[in-house]
Amino acid sequence: MDAADKTRLNQRATLLKSLAHPSRLLMMEMLEERPRCVSELTEAVGADITTVSKHLAILKRAGLVKDVKRGTYSDYELVCGCVSHFIDCIEQGRSGQEVCVAGSAATSPRQEKQIEH
Template identity: 40%
Template sequence: MKERTKVKANIFKALGHPTRLWIVEQLADGEKCVCEFVEEVNVDFSTISKHLAVLRHAGVVSMDKRGKQIFYSLKMPCLLSSLDCIDVVLNNQIQHQITLMD
């Protein structure tokens, strides 16, 4: 298996958890502090930090430490167009199911 394919698989693996995928979608609006994720998801700081570490190691997000706060931003904004594509497909499938029920 080629190294490039392994790296791509690692990115998809990092996106394979609902919380991590949600984090990526939240970063579409710009950088966020870890504390913002903790408040929104209602889990402890260490859990969010672990998810962010997985995304960071996969190269999906980058971090910027400012004093005691750490801010994260999307390093791969191209992922957002892929997620938009998935949303279009899901919406079409839902619409198709509704049509079948009528």
């Protein structure tokens, strides 16, 4: 494994980490519907607004969301709307769920249907 591989794995791990929190997942799902300001997300999450603001900074830093200023408000919106969907796919491939076609390789994802919207 060379240095480039190491960097790639680290970046990918960072991306996944940025998603790996229930509050951030909730926010991502809410943003899939439409853009929201911090207060609206804060109410849904049920945490302190400073906590939510920091969560959003993490998502932003990962390139998953972007913010648009509107007066004193910060509206956040997704950069790409299909993230949760792919998590669905990962979820479905685990043990306990029998949707996985035996022997499928990484290069041939098992169900196109799951990729489309």
